[in-house]
Amino acid sequence: MMVQNASDLLIKPLENFRKEQIGFTKERKKKFEKDGEKFYSMLDRHLHLSSKKKESQLQEADLQVDKERHNFFESSLEYVYQIQEVQESKKFSIVEPVLAFLHSLFTYNNLTVELTQDFLPYKQQLQLSLQNTRNHFSSTREELEDLKKRMKEAPLTCKLPGQPTIEGYLYTQEKWALGISWVKYYCQYEKEAKTLRMTPIDQKPGAKQGTLDLTLKSCVRRKTDSIDKRFCFDIETNERSGTITLQALSEANRRLWMEAMDGKEPIYHSPITKQEEMELNEVGFKFVRKCINAVETKGITTEGVYRTVGSNIQVQKLLNAFFDPKCPGDVDLQSGDWDIKTITSSLKFYLRNLSEPVMTYKLHKELVLAAKSENLDYRLGAIHALVYKLPDKNREMLELLIQHLVNVCEHSRENLMSPSNMGVIFGPTLMRAQEDTVAAMMNIKFQNIVVEILIEHFGKIYSGPPEDPTAPPVPPPRVAARRHKPITISKRPLRERPVFFGASVEESAGDCDGVPKPRSHGDKPVITRPPVRPPDPPCRAPVPPKLEQRPDLIAGTAEEMPSSVVASRTKFFETASRRTGRSSSPQGRIPVDES
Missing domain, CATH: 1.10.555.10 (Rho GTPase activation protein)
Structure with a gap:
């Protein structure tokens, strides 16, 4: 009976606890590790997608990542929940079999009544403690279920005391001599101290790079069209010069990081928007003089001064600070905060964005x-x-x-x-x-x-105004070049524009005595443009005899004649064309050789 009681009351309950509770917890752990590996592998592939891909492909990838993130989240919560249950239940699941075995031992053993009485107070106290522990387990289990529900509804809203404000994985853009690479870091940011700790992941053997502790100065969201990657933002630190580009795991994750770092949106519009700030007022003159003094003091010998362009973000910061309505002009350009490229670009920006240029539209x-x-x-x-x-x-x-x-x-x-x-x-x-x-x-x-x-x-x-500033000097006379009048095809009646048939244009444009000036090239007439000359007394070249005998054909245009006259006129020109071998037109066109 003692051996049987030991098996039934002690060994079997402990074996069942190990198989059911601890075994189930190990299965939860395997599922958690499997889901975690699947999620992070898909997340790496998703982050390397180019932002140039189609929106449908990007949305599908985001949905897949969100689905795997949800599965990983569920698996991790179940695993933590199971560990908590085992930790709490072992307090009574292990002690109870031992107590039952001892109870049977003292019951069936030939012990004295005094020994039984001595054990009774301890047994009663242990039973009371076990009942309290069971009640505590029930209440703790309800709290865990409530916390699990709240974490599903709003993740990352609970911050444990003494822990960083936000932590997680970020990719950092590293510039090398042969290109750019993205390195994965585990980052922890403390908002009160503005400290960012970056621990590299998958560090190569032999690499000297370790954990980086940086102090944050500013955080700005990266414009979508300025980089091929998505979910990026820029930070500035005291330890490193220039900006550091970071990539978050998703848009929601980037929003959380920027909220923790007090991030700002990029400036898309011009920093000067008010009309009075666009005029040549006192603040504008003060700005120009300060820029000139800064350039002549510390940058007049800089190679390419005014040709090199500064950072747009720094230019906007300088203009916003200088033209601040609360304290306009309260910026020291001689300090080391502003480089020469920023100052010269700001000066050109101000002059370029005046409502009217310095030399005015009028002049x-x-x-x-x-x-x-x-x-x-x-x-x-x-x-x-x-x-x-x-x-x-x-x-x-x-x-x-x-x-x-x-x-x-x-x-x-x-x-x-x-x-x-x-x-x-x-x-x-x-x-x-x-x-x-x-x-x-x-x-x-x-x-x-x-x-x-x-x-x-x-x-x-600038030694002084001219003698008569209201009247600029008269420009010197220009010698006009001899230009040729272009040949135009007029629709005037033939009587107003007589030409010779069988001769070139130059032959018909002779002197008033009717003597033509032939200027041909072989058998083909050469059409040139006569030079411009003062108008001669009105004269007319003689009309061919056959045309003089038919006044009805040269009396007017085709629109002014009846249909019978038009037909006669057309027939007459066709006959003349066959005799002369040249193309003639009843509309008074210039005869040219159609060959």
Whole structure:
């Protein structure tokens, strides 16, 4: 009976607990590992899809990833739930068989009553503890079920104390000498300290790269059309110069990372939107002077100054900060926060986006016409006079800019910026056309010439206004080229436009004495265009005798004649054509050889 009780009350219950509870937990673990491997392999394939693929393919891939993520999520929750159940149930599932065995042992053993009485208090206390433990297990199980339900409805909303604000896998764009690669990291971000810890995954043997601890400065979502990958965002850190491009696992995951990092959306529009900020006001002059001082102080010898373009994001930051309505102009351009490319690009952006260019739409046409002149003295004098027709603010701003460009060109050996280069850069900026037409595009080179002349002759132009600024110098007379009048086919009556049949156009266009001037080439008439000459006294070439005998055929056009006369006239010209061997027309066309 003792052996049987040991088997029934102790060994079998423990074996059942191991097979049912622990065995079931191991199966849950295998399912969890299998679903996790399947999910992460599909996630890797999904992240390497190009954003250039069709939207239907991308949506199908997203649905597959979401399905596998849901399965992995379910499997992980079931596995954690099963582990918790085993941990709690073993507290009574193991102790109860031992207690039952001991109870049977003391019952069926020939022990004394004193021993039984000594064991009774401990047994009662143990039974009470077991009942309390069972009750605690039931309440804990209900809490776990409620937590499981809440996690299914809103994942990643519960943050444990002492843990990072957000953590997970991110891909980082690494630039190498031979191209770009994407490296997988496990990242942990603490919002209060703004610290980002990046641990590389699948690190190659022998690699020296370890865990990176970075301090976050800013976070901006990456524009969709600016990169081939999806779900990307850029961060700036104190430890690394430039931006670091990161790729999240999905759009929802990127949104969570950006929310934790206080990320911002990229700027799509112009940072200056108010009309008063687009004028030549006090803030605008202050901005231009600060930009000029910064360039002449620390960047006038930089190669390609004003030709190289700065970062659009940095330009927008500078303009937003300088033209902030709360504190306009409160930006120090001499500090190390702004490089020369950003300052020069911001200056060009401001001048290019004025509501009216510095050299005004009103004088645009006159300046272009002056630049088109081939006479250099007239071109300089005309531009000199037109500069002093500008409004006072525009002329002051133009003088400020041209003086600066002169200073830049004086260092052309270092910065490789000549007056012609400056004209190409600032021509369309300072005197852009009011409308974007083909003619305006053709005039861009003349805009460049105007700026080049202002730079080369700055001393003369700004030494003082011309003697009579209201009247630009008269352009020199141009010798008109001899042009030939084009031959046109007129529909006038033949009487008004007589020609010889059987002769070329030159022969019929002779002098008034009726003597033709033949100018043929072989047997074929040569048709040329007579030069332009002063009109001669009215004269008429003689009409052929056969035409004089038939006034009804040359009295008017075909539209003015009756049908019988038109038929006679047509027959007459066909007969004349057969006799002369040339093609004739009743409408008075010029006879030409059809061969």
